[in-house]
Structure formats: C-alpha cells, structure tokens
Amino acid sequence: MRLAPDTDTLRREKSRRRFRFLLFLLLLGALAFVGLGGFRVGPAPTVRLVASRGAIGRSTAIAVEIGVPTRGFSRFVVELDQGGKQIALFDEALPTPPGWALWRRGVTAKAIDVAVGKNVQPQLVEGPATVRVKAWPAPAWFRAGAPAEAELLLPVRLTPPALELVSSQHYVTQGGAEVVRYRVGVTSHRDGVQVGERLFPGAQLPGGLAGDRFALFAVPYDLADPSAVRLIAEDEVDNRRELAFVDQFTPLAPGADDIALDDRFLAKVVPEIFALTPAATDQGSPLANYLWINGELRRQNNAELARLASKSADAFLWKAPFLALPGGQVMSSFADRRTYLYGGREVDRQDHLGFDLASVAKADVPAANDGVVVLADYLGIYGNAVVVDHGFGLMSLYAHLSSLAVKDGERVRRGQVLGRSGTTGLAAGDHLHFSFLLQGLPVRPVEWWDAHWIEDRLKRKLGSALPFGLE
Numbered sequence: 001m002r003l004a005p006d007t008d009t010l011r012r013e014k015s016r017r018r019f020r021f022l023l024f025l026l027l028l029g030a031l032a033f034v035g036l037g038g039f040r041v042g043p044a045p046t047v048r049l050v051a052s053r054g055a056i057g058r059s060t061a062i063a064v065e066i067g068v069p070t071r072g073f074s075r076f077v078v079e080l081d082q083g084g085k086q087i088a089l090f091d092e093a094l095p096t097p098p099g100w101a102l103w104r105r106g107v108t109a110k111a112i113d114v115a116v117g118k119n120v121q122p123q124l125v126e127g128p129a130t131v132r133v134k135a136w137p138a139p140a141w142f143r144a145g146a147p148a149e150a151e152l153l154l155p156v157r158l159t160p161p162a163l164e165l166v167s168s169q170h171y172v173t174q175g176g177a178e179v180v181r182y183r184v185g186v187t188s189h190r191d192g193v194q195v196g197e198r199l200f201p202g203a204q205l206p207g208g209l210a211g212d213r214f215a216l217f218a219v220p221y222d223l224a225d226p227s228a229v230r231l232i233a234e235d236e237v238d239n240r241r242e243l244a245f246v247d248q249f250t251p252l253a254p255g256a257d258d259i260a261l262d263d264r265f266l267a268k269v270v271p272e273i274f275a276l277t278p279a280a281t282d283q284g285s286p287l288a289n290y291l292w293i294n295g296e297l298r299r300q301n302n303a304e305l306a307r308l309a310s311k312s313a314d315a316f317l318w319k320a321p322f323l324a325l326p327g328g329q330v331m332s333s334f335a336d337r338r339t340y341l342y343g344g345r346e347v348d349r350q351d352h353l354g355f356d357l358a359s360v361a362k363a364d365v366p367a368a369n370d371g372v373v374v375l376a377d378y379l380g381i382y383g384n385a386v387v388v389d390h391g392f393g394l395m396s397l398y399a400h401l402s403s404l405a406v407k408d409g410e411r412v413r414r415g416q417v418l419g420r421s422g423t424t425g426l427a428a429g430d431h432l433h434f435s436f437l438l439q440g441l442p443v444r445p446v447e448w449w450d451a452h453w454i455e456d457r458l459k460r461k462l463g464s465a466l467p468f469g470l471e
Contacts, residue, residue, distance in 0.1 A: 306441070363420060
C-alpha cells in the first residue's frame with residue numbers, strides 16, 4: 001500500500017522544479033546572449049574626407065575623420081587610386097572588445113592627415129585621382145563586417161598656369177609706382193607682382209576678356225635691387241610661373257634730415273598722444289615715452305594703414321588728375337632719413353614716408369581725388385587723420401589735422417574739404433603730412449600729382465580700362 005507524500009515533500013518538489021526552470025531560462029538567456037555576440041558586428045563607422053585644397057599638387061593635405069557611436073572599429077586604410085593603380089597611403093589595425101563583451105568600447109574616433117602629391121607619390125601624373133578610405137567595424141566571433149567607404153575625386157595638377165606679358169615699357173623709380181598688363185590661364189588662382197615678400201595682387205582688367213589682368217605695383221623706397229620684382233601666377237596647389245618684366249629702374253638716394261628735440265616739444269606731443277592711445281604705457285621719462293611713440297607706435301600705426309588695403313574697392317574711383325595742397329610749401333620730402341637729436345646727441349632714426357606741406361594755419365585740406373573715406377579718426381603719430389580709398393589698392397593719407405570734416409564710409413569728391421591742417425600727433429608746427437599708399441606701402445606722391453606721368457605710365461597701358469583724362 002503506497003502512502004501519499006506529505007505536504008512538506010510536495011513543497012520541496014515544487015521548489016526544485018521552479019529552480020530547475022529558472023536555471024534553464026538563465027542558461028538559455030546566456031546562450032542567446034553569447035550566440036548573438038557571435039554574429040552581431042559593431043555599427044558601421046562614419047567616414048569623412050576633407051582636402052585642404054581643390055586639387056592635388058606637389059603636396060596636398062587630406063584630413064581623414066572616422067567615428068562610430070559604440071564598440072569602435074577594427075581597421076582603416078587610406079589609398080590613392082589613379083588609372084586603376086592603387087597606392088597605399090595608410091593602414092592601421094585597432095584593438096576591439098570580444099564579440100560577447102557587448103558593453104565594452106574600443107576606439108570610437110580617429111583623425112589623421114595624409115599627404116598626397118608628387119613629392120610623396122612620384123608616380124602621380126596629371127589627371128583625375130581618387131582618395132579612398134575604408135573603415136571596418138568591430139567584428140563578431142564569426143563575422144568581420146563590411147567596411148564603410150568614402151571617396152574624394154581630385155584633379156592632379158603639376159603644370160603652372162599660363163602667364164603672358166601684354167604691356168611693355170615698364171619704367172619704375174625706387175619708391176615709385178607703375179602698372180603691368182598680362183594674361184593668365186584658367187588654372188591661375190593667385191597672380192600679381194611679387195616684390196620680395198610683398199604681393200601687389202592682380203585684378204580683372206575692366207572691359208577685358210577672361211584672363212585679362214593688370215596690377216598696380218611699386219618698388220619699396222628701401223629696395224635698390226629691381227631683380228626682386230617678378231610677375232607671377234600660381235594655381236591653388238602652388239604651381240608657379242614667373243617673369244621678369246621691368247625694363248628700366250631708376251634708383252634714388254634718400255634725403256637726410258636732422259630733427260632736434262627739446263623738452264618743450266616733448267611736453268607738447270607726448271601727453272596728447274598718450275592720452276588718446278589706450279595701448280600706450282609709461283616708459284619712465286618724457287624722452288623714453290617719445291622714443292616709444294616714434295618707434296613702436298609708428299610701426300603699429302603703419303601696420304594699421306597697411307591693413308586698410310583690404311577695404312579698397314575693385315574699381316577706379318577717380319578719373320581726373322590728383323591734387324596737392326593748394327599753395328603748399330614742401331617742408332620735408334618722401335623717404336627722407338631722419339636723425340633725431342636730444343641734447344646734441346643722436347637718440348633715434350626713422351624714415352619719413354610722405355610729404356610735409358605747409359601753407360597757412362588751419363588751411364583747408366582738399367581730397368586729392370574722388371574716393372571713399374576708410375579712416376577718419378585719431379591715429380597716433382599722425383594725429384587726426386583721414387584716409388581716402390581711390391580703388392585697386394591706391395589710398396591717400398592726410399595727417400596732423402586740427403579738425404575732421406568727413407566720416408568713415410563717406411564718398412568724397414576731388415577737392416572736397418576733408419579737414420584743416422594742424423599740429424596733432426608728432427607735428428612741430430601747423431602743416432599737412434600727405435602720403436599715397438599702394439596696397440599699404442607708401443609711394444612717391446610726386447608721380448600721382450603729375451597728370452602726364454599718369455597718362456604715360458598708366459593710361460597708355462590700360463587704355464579705356466582707366467577712366468582718366470587730362471583737364
């Protein structure tokens with residue numbers, strides 16, 4: 001006779017069954033988790049390619065950026081393909097977590113720069129080329145995953161742009177200006193006249209065909225060697241063609257001038273300039289303060305004048321001869337080498353890059369020609385100053401004014417009063433400091449005051465593109 005199990009036995013049996021069932025579910029879940037890890041690869045990486053330039057030349061930098069939100073990526077390669085021939089540029093394998101460790105991350109972002117060009121891949125030839133990147137995701141146990149790809153198609157350019165000289169009779173004086181006409185090919189990206197480290201940029205010839213260019217340029221007052229003057233054309237990857245074109249160069253020896261300083265003059269100019277120049281700091285004595293103004297502040301002011309060149313209009317804003325100060329007597333000339341004396345001894349040397357003109361106290365100062373005011377403000381050594389843009393990098397400067405009659409952005413006409421002469425800035429007496437600036441470089445004013453010089457040197461080369469006529 002079988003006895004029925006008691007209640008405790010039944011309860012223990014149910015507990016064992018429940019435990020075995022839960023254990024089964026846990027084992028099943030673990031197997032599923034591991035199984036999924038064996039087949040689940042990481043998400044596809046995102047790949048980005050950015051070229052530093054629009055073509056491949058001697059050496060062009062390509063920025064490669066790879067990212068993935070989770071798990072990371074296992075490998076990426078960069079290659080260059082031209083005409084079906086692959087050139088390996090970069091190949092890197094990266095550590096990744098095992099397939100079952102879904103919560104772990106490997107390398108999720110990578111950025112490199114790759115150099116591409118004739119200098120580093122000498123087998124390159126002119127024509128199209130493709131930069132290609134492949135990036136593989138983090139693998140599973142049984143699958144590697146398909147790579148993500150990105151491509152960038154660029155032309156390979158190794159030949160400089162075409163450059164043809166059109167004008168002739170380029171006669172330039174040291175410190176003076178001139179113009180050159182020329183023609184460039186379609187790949188030209190930067191052209192003009194290079195003088196040492198300085199570029200006088202070319203511009204489209206008004207009314208000309210595509211590729212017809214001209215450049216107003218100057219030989220700096222302190223450059224005596226015309227071999228540094230070159231007509232150049234470059235493409236966007238620095239392939240460069242250049243020509244020597246100056247037919248005649250006239251050197252000019254600078255003038256000399258001694259400036260005697262005394263305490264009375266220092267007491268007049270130093271406090272005013274310091275009060276109106278926020279960057280000025282006391283150097284310890286009136287003379288030391290003056291020398292800081294005459295040197296460091298002069299350099300800062302001239303750099304500010306050079307920066308104004310970027311505001312110049314791409315047009316001739318003038319069409320008549322340039323005016324000088326009516327009745328102005330020349331007190332100091334362009335490029336005079338000044339020696340400053342205090343107590344009979346030399347304390348400084350500077351170059352005077354303009355004309356000092358004096359007539360009567362607080363004389364009306366006319367605009368030399370039509371243009372647009374790009375500065376009407378206090379400017380350190382120049383005191384109250386006005387700068388007028390005449391287009392294509394040519395500007396005129398009027399300094400030491402006692403008062404201003406115009407404001408920034410105002411369009412002015414030839415002969416319009418800009419202000420009155422004065423003694424502001426580093427002025428010992430009432431006068432006008434006048435300069436012409438070409439791309440920020442001071443140039444000889446006497447040329448621009450000479451209508452026949454403009455006719456002979458500019459008009460004959462530019463023709464109808466220059467709206468100029470003798471009065």
